[in-house]
Amino acid sequence: MRGLIIKDALTLKSTWKNLIVMLIGSLLLSYALGNYTLAIITVPMALLTSGMNTFQTDEFYNTLSYTLSGPYSRMKMISARYLYTLLMAVVSFFVGTVIFTLINFIMNPIVDALNVDMLRFLLMLELAGLLVDAIFYPIIYKYGCEKARFVLLSIVMLLLGIAAVVSVSFNIFDMAKLDWEAIIKWMETHGVLILTIVSLVLFGLSYILSIVFFKKRDF
Amino acid sequence: MNNLEVKNLNKTFKEFSLKDVNIKVPAGKIVGLIGENGAGKTTIIKCVLDAMAKDSGNVKLFGLDYSYKLKDDIGIVYDDSFINESFTIKDLNLIMKNTYSKWDQKLFYKYIKEFNIPYKKEIKKLSTGMRKKVEIAACISHHPKLLILDEPTSGLDPVIRSEILDMFQEFVENKNNSILLSTHITSDLEHIADDVIFISKGQIIFDEPLKKIKEDYIVIELNKDEFKKFNKKDITRYKENRNDYQVLIEKKNMKKDYNKFIRNITTLDDIMLLYIRGARCED
Numbered sequence: 001m002r003g004l005i006i007k008d009a010l011t012l013k014s015t016w017k018n019l020i021v022m023l024i025g026s027l028l029l030s031y032a033l034g035n036y037t038l039a040i041i042t043v044p045m046a047l048l049t050s051g052m053n054t055f056q057t058d059e060f061y062n063t064l065s066y067t068l069s070g071p072y073s074r075m076k077m078i079s080a081r082y083l084y085t086l087l088m089a090v091v092s093f094f095v096g097t098v099i100f101t102l103i104n105f106i107m108n109p110i111v112d113a114l115n116v117d118m119l120r121f122l123l124m125l126e127l128a129g130l131l132v133d134a135i136f137y138p139i140i141y142k143y144g145c146e147k148a149r150f151v152l153l154s155i156v157m158l159l160l161g162i163a164a165v166v167s168v169s170f171n172i173f174d175m176a177k178l179d180w181e182a183i184i185k186w187m188e189t190h191g192v193l194i195l196t197i198v199s200l201v202l203f204g205l206s207y208i209l210s211i212v213f214f215k216k217r218d219f
Numbered sequence: 220m221n222n223l224e225v226k227n228l229n230k231t232f233k234e235f236s237l238k239d240v241n242i243k244v245p246a247g248k249i250v251g252l253i254g255e256n257g258a259g260k261t262t263i264i265k266c267v268l269d270a271m272a273k274d275s276g277n278v279k280l281f282g283l284d285y286s287y288k289l290k291d292d293i294g295i296v297y298d299d300s301f302i303n304e305s306f307t308i309k310d311l312n313l314i315m316k317n318t319y320s321k322w323d324q325k326l327f328y329k330y331i332k333e334f335n336i337p338y339k340k341e342i343k344k345l346s347t348g349m350r351k352k353v354e355i356a357a358c359i360s361h362h363p364k365l366l367i368l369d370e371p372t373s374g375l376d377p378v379i380r381s382e383i384l385d386m387f388q389e390f391v392e393n394k395n396n397s398i399l400l401s402t403h404i405t406s407d408l409e410h411i412a413d414d415v416i417f418i419s420k421g422q423i424i425f426d427e428p429l430k431k432i433k434e435d436y437i438v439i440e441l442n443k444d445e446f447k448k449f450n451k452k453d454i455t456r457y458k459e460n461r462n463d464y465q466v467l468i469e470k471k472n473m474k475k476d477y478n479k480f481i482r483n484i485t486t487l488d489d490i491m492l493l494y495i496r497g498a499r500c501e502d
Binding site (some may be wrong): 003004010011014057061065066068070071072073074076147215216218 | 290
């Protein structure tokens, strides 16, 4: 399994120049806009989505049939990809924190590194990233990268369409009556906890689904 | 002992199916798998290695029931799949070191040096021949007992092909090792194979020692008059060309006076071609 994680990490390594350019670009943009959030999240976002990119690279080079022919079970291959994704979420959080600390230090020499709000924001970013991966991965394992995007988009559109029709027909969801202030306040207090639970539960379910979907796939 | 044994392998697609395929690759032997494009060679290999899920059948590796762990002793070369070509040789070594328990870094770099392959260049910057050599070095550097090679020499020039075939012959000098070599370049097999399995439309047509195949089949060439007079019962397959007929005859049906119709040495290509494209006399 270590070999597969290293393979994915090396795939990411081969894009290091792009990551540097991304960081410089986002720093310039942030400087111009006077808000450094973009600079703080750009590289972590790229790292977070690198798991998804490795699917594409594997598909492009037809690597899956090669690795499946090696001393790996299908389950191990999936475990390696999920583990890599979790590792990248940790790395991404760490990198985000470092970028934020450096920017904060340069812009405001009084060291105020551990800005809790920013750390919480970064954590929510990682969790949201894991959530997206959790939704995408089983579909990619089932249909492959190319088709997965269309499958997911069609499912989302269908579900949204049905929800909208049901909501309008039965007047279930009156947006005007919602107390948005209360909702936002509640989310600020409980958002991280809720997102953590939802992301981790979905990530686990996604892993199981991926195993089921990948079992019979031919390469 | 058989390093690979496949029993009653079945796999069905919409327009193609493998039917009850049985294969044995004994230790110390090179077994060639031949057949036209789309005959099922790669499907067999992928089913054996679990890159494709088989419908039914049994695969034994080194005398044991299939387990992915046994693939630690198998080296693989595919025609169309490998790893990210932006990796360098060093990267590849790092991945393989963490994949195969018996990965021999020294041996790998020895091959790379022998092949004059630059260490630091990305794989995509190497020539086709060099790339194939890297794949072969990678497949052989963990001291496998069985090599499964799918068109390993396709697209290579005769010099590189010959070098690679020499490596394969060296590999089976160790009597515990064996090779299953799928190729449509049958001339490669004529030099190195012990046994040949011929597959067509998902079915094994024959599985014989190469020597026996060469002894058992003869291709003769007849003009139209000769063909008319020829005893059709002796013909296994024939193919009508513009000026003559190519006729495949089994040795048991060979008569003394047929010798005059032998124009060339019979090759595996001739036999394969006549089996696939030739007609039976009753057709």
